[in-house]
Structures are given as C-alpha cells and as structure tokens.
Amino acid sequence: MMGKKRSGFLVSAALGLSLLMLACGPASPAGDGAASGTTTVGFLFVGPKDDYGYNQAAYLGSVEMEKAMGARVKVLRAENVPETEEAERVMEGMINQGAKVIFPTSYGHLDPALNVAKRHPTVTFIHQGGLKTAPNLGTYFGNIYETVYLGGVAAGKMTKTNKLGFIVSFPIPQVLMNINAFEQGAKSVNPNATTAVVFTANWCDPGKQAEAANNLIAQGVDVLTQHQDCSKTIVETAERRGIMSVGYHADASALAPKGWLTGAVWNWGPLYTQEVKAVLDGKWAGSPMSGKYRLGIKDGAVDLAKFGAAVPADVQALIKAKQKDIIDGKLTPIEGPVKDQSGNVKIAAGVKPSIDDLEKTDYLVEGVIGSVPR
Amino acid sequence: MLSIVEAVLGGAVRSSTAVLFAALGELIAERAGVVNLGTEGCMLTGALGAFAVTAATGNPYLGALAGGGCGALLAAVHAYVAVVRGANQLATGMAVTILGLGVTSFWGRSFVSTQIQGMEPINLPVLSSMPLLGPILFQHDPLTYLSMLLAPVIWLFLARTRWGLALRATGERQEVVYSVGYSPTMIRFAAVVAGGFLAGLGGAQLAVAYTLNWVENMTQGRGYVAVAMVIFASWNPLMAVAGSYLFGGALSLQLALQAQGVGVSPFLMSAVPYLVTLGVLIVVGRRRRQAMPDELRAVFEGSRG
Numbered sequence: 234m235m236g237k238k239r240s241g242f243l244v245s246a247a248l249g250l251s252l253l254m255l256a257c258g259p260a261s262p263a264g265d266g267a268a269s270g271t272t273t274v275g276f277l278f279v280g281p282k283d284d285y286g287y288n289q290a291a292y293l294g295s296v297e298m299e300k301a302m303g304a305r306v307k308v309l310r311a312e313n314v315p316e317t318e319e320a321e322r323v324m325e326g327m328i329n330q331g332a333k334v335i336f337p338t339s340y341g342h343l344d345p346a347l348n349v350a351k352r353h354p355t356v357t358f359i360h361q362g363g364l365k366t367a368p369n370l371g372t373y374f375g376n377i378y379e380t381v382y383l384g385g386v387a388a389g390k391m392t393k394t395n396k397l398g399f400i401v402s403f404p405i406p407q408v409l410m411n412i413n414a415f416e417q418g419a420k421s422v423n424p425n426a427t428t429a430v431v432f433t434a435n436w437c438d439p440g441k442q443a444e445a446a447n448n449l450i451a452q453g454v455d456v457l458t459q460h461q462d463c464s465k466t467i468v469e470t471a472e473r474r475g476i477m478s479v480g481y482h483a484d485a486s487a488l489a490p491k492g493w494l495t496g497a498v499w500n501w502g503p504l505y506t507q508e509v510k511a512v513l514d515g516k517w518a519g520s521p522m523s524g525k526y527r528l529g530i531k532d533g534a535v536d537l538a539k540f541g542a543a544v545p546a547d548v549q550a551l552i553k554a555k556q557k558d559i560i561d562g563k564l565t566p567i568e569g570p571v572k573d574q575s576g577n578v579k580i581a582a583g584v585k586p587s588i589d590d591l592e593k594t595d596y597l598v599e600g601v602i603g604s605v606p607r
Numbered sequence: 608m609l610s611i612v613e614a615v616l617g618g619a620v621r622s623s624t625a626v627l628f629a630a631l632g633e634l635i636a637e638r639a640g641v642v643n644l645g646t647e648g649c650m651l652t653g654a655l656g657a658f659a660v661t662a663a664t665g666n667p668y669l670g671a672l673a674g675g676g677c678g679a680l681l682a683a684v685h686a687y688v689a690v691v692r693g694a695n696q697l698a699t700g701m702a703v704t705i706l707g708l709g710v711t712s713f714w715g716r717s718f719v720s721t722q723i724q725g726m727e728p729i730n731l732p733v734l735s736s737m738p739l740l741g742p743i744l745f746q747h748d749p750l751t752y753l754s755m756l757l758a759p760v761i762w763l764f765l766a767r768t769r770w771g772l773a774l775r776a777t778g779e780r781q782e783v784v785y786s787v788g789y790s791p792t793m794i795r796f797a798a799v800v801a802g803g804f805l806a807g808l809g810g811a812q813l814a815v816a817y818t819l820n821w822v823e824n825m826t827q828g829r830g831y832v833a834v835a836m837v838i839f840a841s842w843n844p845l846m847a848v849a850g851s852y853l854f855g856g857a858l859s860l861q862l863a864l865q866a867q868g869v870g871v872s873p874f875l876m877s878a879v880p881y882l883v884t885l886g887v888l889i890v891v892g893r894r895r896r897q898a899m900p901d902e903l904r905a906v907f908e909g910s911r912g
Contacts, residue, residue: 451614
C-alpha cells in the first residue's frame with residue numbers, strides 16, 4: 234500500500250499504450266461531460282485489480298460507485314500505476330479525456346497528485362490515505378484498526394495454542410496500530426494470547442510470506458493474520474498447513490474454506506459514492522471531505538468479512554456484539570490503559586486517543602512478541 | 608526446540624532453491640564468458656510460464672518444464688543480442704530483465720487470483736526419517752531435490768567432460784576453441800540458453816512448488832542475488848550450493864528470530880547477500896579474481912563489449 238516502488242518501466246509503457254488506445258477509441262466523448270450530464274471519474278491503482286488485497290478493495294469500491302451513480306458518471310481506470318511521475322502522466326491523460334474527479338488510491342500517488350492538482354485547479358482530487366491536502370485535493374481513509382481489533386477477538390477465542398502470528402511489511406504507524414489493535418482484541422477475550430510479529434520488509438513478496446508463515450507455524454502459531462498488499466499466499470499457506478487465518482484488505486474466504494475465521498476489509502463503495510456525489514452537487518469544497526477525512530466502522534468504510542465455517546455461533550455473536558458496541562461508541566478498540574512491551578504506560582487509563590495520536594504509533598503493546606525494526 | 612531448528616533450516620533449503628537454480632544457470636553462462644544480468648527476467652518469465660501452464664493443465668511438472676522453456680527463450684534474446692550481435696553484455700542483460708518484468712506483468716494480470724494445485728513435498732524413503740538431516744534435507748518438493756543433484760552434475764560436466772572443457776575454454780580464451788574447430792559463438796549461445804532454462808526452473812519452483820502463486824515481480828531481486836552468488840562462489844557450482852543455503856538460511860533464521868522476539872533488522876538482512884559479495888570482492892579480491900574466467904574479465908574491464 235504505502236511507499237511501494239515498482240520498477241516496471243515496461244509496465245508503465247504498456248499502460249501508456251493502453252491509455253493511448255483508450256484515448257483513440259471511439260467511445261470517448263472527451264471534455265464535454267458536464268454539458269451532457271455525465272462526469273468522467275478516473276481511478277489509479279498501484280497494483281492489479283484482483284490481488285485479494287488493497288487494490289482489489291479499491292477496485293471493487295470504484296465499481297460500486299459506478300453502479301450507484303449510473304449515467305451521471307463515466308469511469309476510467311488504470312492499474313499498475315507506479316508511484317512516480319508516471320502517475321502524473323496517467324492523471325494528465327485522464328484529464329485530457331475529460332476527467333473532472335480523480336482518485337489516486339495509493340499512498341505514494343499523493344505527491345504526483347499534488348503536482349497535477351496545482352496545474353488543474355478545476356479538477357477535484359480525492360486521495361486515499363494521504364496526510365497532505367490542497368484546495369482541490371482532499372484525502373480519506375478508513376480506521377481499519379477497529380475491524381482488525383475484532384479479528385483479534387476472533388483469533389483470541391479460536392486459538393488453542395494461544396499463539397497468534399502477524400506478518401507485516403514495514404514499521405509505519407498504520408501497521409503498528411493494526412498489530413496493537415489485533416493483540417488488544419485477542420487479549421480482551423483471552424489474557425494468555427500473544428501475537429508474534431514478523432516484518433518482511435516488502436509489501437508483496439510471496440516467497441518471504443510463505444517462509445514467514447512456515448516459520449510462525451513451526452513455532453506453534455495456529456492463527457495467522459497479516460498486513461501486506463497481497464494476501465493470497467499467506468491465507469493459502471495457512472490453509473494448507475491446517476491452521477486458521479484472519480484476512481486483511483479483501484474477503485479471501487474462498488481461498489480457505491476450512492481455516493478462515495474472518496477478516497478486516499475495506500468497504501470503499503459508499504464513501505466513493507458520497508465523495509463523487511458531493512463533487513457533482515457542488516458540495517465537496519469546504520466540506521470535511523476536502524480535508525483529511527477519516528471514517529470508521531460506524532460509517533461503513535471498514536467492515537468485517539464474512540465468518541468462516543470454523544467460527545461457532547457463540548463466537549460470531551460475541552464479535553457482532555462488540556462490533557455493535559464500537560458502532561454505538563461504547564467500546565473503543567484502543568483505549569487506556571495501554572502498556573508497551575517493556576511495561577511503560579503509553580496511554581493512561583481512561584484516555585481515548587484521537588486518530589491523529591494513533592497515527593503517530595511507534596511502539597508495540599504488551600503481549601506482542603517481536604520488535605519494531607529501527 | 609529441535610523441531611523449530613529443523614523447521615527453520617528445512618525452510619531455508621526450500622526457500623533457497625530458486626536462487627540456487629538461477630545461480631547454477633548464471634554460473635554456466637559465466638564459465639563460457641557471458642554475464643547474464645537478465646537472470647532476474649528469466650526467473651520471472653519462468654515463474655509465470657510455469658504458473659500459467661500449471662493452471663491450464665493441472666500438471667505442475669509440465670508447468671516447471673514450460674517455466675524452464677520460458678527462461679531459455681528469454682535468455683536466447685540475450686544470447687542473440689550479446690553473443691551473436693556482439694552488443695554490450697551488461698546493458699543487454701539489464702534490458703532483458705526489464706523486458707521480462709514488462710511482459711510478465713502484462714500477461715500475468717489474469718493469473719493473480721488463480722488458484723493452482725502445485726507440487727507437493729515428497730518425503731524420500733529412509734532418508735527423510737533420519738534425525739535432524741531428514742526433515743532439513745529430505746522432505747521437500749521434487750524441484751528442490753533436482754537442484755541438489757544438479758550442482759555435482761554441473762561440476763562433473765565442467766570438470767570431467769569434453770563439452771565441459773570446451774565451455775570452460777570458451778570462457779578462458781576463445782581463440783583456442785577456434786583453433787580446435789569449435790565455434791565459441793555457438794558454445795556461448797548454448798551456455799546462455801541453458802543458464803536461462805535453469806533460471807526459469809528457479810522461477811518455476813517459486814511459483815508452483817513454494818508459494819503456489821503468481822504476483823507481478825514476484826522474484827523481488829532473487830535473480831540479482833544469484834548473480835552475486837556466482838561471484839561469491841568463485842564460479843564453483845558446489846560453492847554456489849553452500850552460498851545459496853547460507854543466504855537462504857540467514858533469511859530464514861532472521862524471520863524465525865523476529866518471531867521469537869529477537870531484534871534483527873529485516874532491512875539489513877535484505878542487503879546482506881550484496882554486502883557479503885562486496886566484502887568478498889574486496890577482501891579476497893585478488894585470489895578470487897584468479898578464478899574469474901578470462902573472457903569475463905574482458906567484459907568487466909571493458910576491453911570487449
């Protein structure tokens with residue numbers, strides 16, 4: 234998701250070509266969109282649309298938005314857009330085709346998008362996960378740690394060895410928040426549950442994922458979860474080795490009919506629809522959406538994937554109840570007292586940290602095995 | 608505790624196989640006097656070819672063969688441009704890797720969510736039940752066994768056969784090969800293509816025996832580790848085995864240590880193969896350089912394109 238560098242010159246070339254073909258195709262009523270009542274909306278994805286991961290979730294959101302808006306929008310999509318100036322060229326290409334709204338969906342698309350936004354003040358840019366904004370560029374993100382917490386509850390209830398495994402990429406705040414939320418969730422129902430963490434130093438290296446999974450399983454871990462861009466290898470490896478898994482990004486239950494518990498997934502459709510509708514109705518500028526817009530489980534931006542066959546009804550009911558408590562504001566997934574691994578109090582008892590505070594997380598909570606690589 | 612050691616070391620062997628295949632392939636090419644920086648690209652085409660054919664036929668063995676074929680095909684591009692047309696080997700190799708990355712990303716898209724039945728590990732009778740060594744060495748997928756057998760076979764081929772001698776002579780002084788009536792160009796071409804086949808098999812192992820997945824750019828630099836490995840191994844196939852397992856073991860061990868709560872930096876570990884290779888080049892440079900095929904020296908030192 235974040236900071237991924239793809240060195241695919243040819244990927245970009247192929248992409249450029251396909252954009253060119255799009256541009257030359259017969260179905261391009263470029264520019265005059267507004268007059269005919271149809272607005273062109275462009276989406277950029279950093280990876281392929283069916284990776285059981287971050288990009289698949291964003292792609293599905295774009296499809297849902299397209300359906301919801303019907304004839305009011307025409308959607309352009311570009312996959313495998315690297316986080317380089319190539320992204321600027323893709324956005325310029327979309328604007329040439331009449332795009333008035335652009336969703337750059339990868340963290341590293343932010344700087345290219347800011348550059349293009351400066352050149353095209355009449356185009357609205359809506360970036361996924363960014364921490365910087367501009368007059369015509371707002372960002373949005375979902376507080377997915379809330380559902381990761383619920384995944385931790387499922388894992389804590391289901392584990393027999395009390396050892397959970399979490400395969401992650403880089404020690405950025407969002408990743409550390411997810412690890413902490415998962416362990417807090419597991420601990421809330423099973424005080425003995427520990428979470429062993431492995432950093433692969435990569436967003437998607439199936440070889441390292443398989444190896445990390447096998448190592449964790451050898452150490453007695455019986456529930457695996459992850460924060461990687463592509464989730465398929467880990468879910469499949471867990472299933473083959475006969476252990477359970479909690480998914481991330483997208484519903485991968487089809488890959489693990491036996492061991493799938495649930496997963497923390499994005500549900501971008503309603504949010505994308507809300508944003509596009511606001512732009513079309515002239516209500517976007519000045520609204521919270523034009524700043525750093527953050528939504529949680531109660532807004533439907535993040536959700537739990539469906540439960541696997543392994544999860545008994547009482548556990549499902551417990552998780553549903555906790556989900557409702559979060560929605561009703563009765564339960565805050567990360568709230569004080571929270572201690573780090575050496576027992577230092579990081580969040581005092583009774584304190585509910587703001588999302589800005591959480592996005593500065595640089596420690597792992599008590600019960601997590603592993604350390605933050607410096 | 609013992610079972611963890613077995614798991615870590617066994618995992619190291621299986622995860623090193625892809626690099627080992629590619630290193631052996633690169634070694635054959637370099638012994639003939641050609642550097643193939645396209646190894647990374649050959650691994651990628653091998654991985655996709657193997658995955659696609661396995662998905663289509665349901666047979667991972669056929670897939671592995673196709674993977675080797677795809678690697679050989681891409682290596683043939685390198686061989687044609689660098690050996691036959693005499694272009695700069697290093698530049699051509701890089702171009703071939705970029706080409707491999709591009710075509711596999713393009714054609715591989717539809718396979719990203721495909722599920723396959725890959726090669727299952729096979730426990731070798733008797734051997735696999737040995738204490739310690741059994742689980743570490745003899746409970747693997749067939750391609751891993753093949754890679755273990757291949758190293759001594761290549762060593763014997765190079766050291767003890769007429770064709771091996773011709774190949775080595777091509778790498779040392781091609782005029783000599785001319786004078787006895789062989790074509791150095793043909794030998795080089797064949798060596799590069801054979802090396803590409805092995806790199807393709809390495810990619811295939813990653814895709815259809817180890818991860819059972821295809822993802823764009825899934826080799827993540829393993830081809831370059833293989834090129835570094837050949838230098839580390841002083842162009843000796845048996846040393847390449849040791850080197851591959853050493854690096855694979857280091858990677859596997861750091862993942863296992865992390866899960867035990869021991870602080871090791873995964874970022875540093877990713878750089879270790881290259882750091883060690885640089886170290887080897889600096890510290891024992893002179894002696895190792897004696898091991899370098901003479902014609903290769905020409906490539907690196909620029910007297911030949």
